[in-house]
Amino acid sequence: MKTKRDLAVRCEEVTKHVCEHLDEQMDSPRCRQLRKHLQECPDCTAYLDGLKKTIKLYRNISTPRVSQSVHKKLLAALKLDP
C-alpha cells in the first residue's frame, strides 16, 4: 500500500508527464507505471480529463472563413488577378 507521501510525489510526476506526452504512446515501463498511478488516483485522472477537455474546447472552436473582401485585398496587395 502506498503512503500518502509517495502518492503526492508521484502525482507531481504524473501531471508533468501527461502534460508533455498527452498525445504520445505510453508504452515504456515508466509510462505503464504512470498509467497504473492514473488508475488508482482520482485526482490525477480528473487532472488529465481536464487537460483533454481544454484541448478539445480549443480544437473545436469555430474559425471564420476568409471573406470576399479579405480575399480581394490580398490579391490586390499581391498584384494578382481576381
Place this chain on the structure above:
Amino acid sequence: MQNVENEPELVRRAQKGDKRAFSLLVKQYESTVYGFAFKVCRNEEKAAETLQDTFVNVYRKLDQFNGKAKFSTWLYQIVTNNCLMKRRRSKLDESSVSIDSPENGAEDSDRGGDGAPLQSLILLKQTPQDEMVNKELREILDNAILKLPMEQRIVFVLRDVEGRSSEETAKILKLSAPAVKSRLRRARVFLRAHLQEYIES
C-alpha cells in the same frame, strides 16, 4: 494544411515568375494561413493583416525556398514569424512576460469553441440562449489563450489545435524537441488552470 498534388511543380513555376502558379498557391493556402493567424490572435482584422503580410513575404522570399522542407512547413515558418513580429510591435505587449513564464499579458478577442459536452452548444446555434452561452464560452476561451505568451500560444495552436507533429513544430519554430515540449506543457497547464472553473461546471 492540405497537400497539393503538383505542389513542387507549382512552387517551381511560381519561383520562375509564373503569376498564375503563385495565384494557385495563394488560393490553396490562404484559408490555412488565415485560420492559423485567427487561432493565434483571436481577431479577424489581425488575422487578415497577418494573411496579407505572410503572402507578401512569401512572394518576396520565394526564391529562398529550396524544397528541402515541405512548402507548408516553410509557409508556417513565415506566418509564425509574422505573428511573433506583430506581437512584438504591439503596444499591448507591454503586459506580456517572457517566453517561459506562464503569467503574462492580454490582447484582443472574438470567436470561441466547445468541448465534449459543450460541442453541441457551439455547433447548434438554435436559440438566443444558446448563442449567449456560445458567446460566453468564446470569451472565456479567448481571454485565456490571449494571456499566454505568444511563443507558447503558437506551440499550443500548432500542436494541439492544428495537430502538427512535434517534429514539424520544432522545424517550424526552429526549436529543439524538448523546448517544444516544455512550451506545450506550460501552455496546457496554464489554459487548463484558466478554464478549470468552466470545465468543472
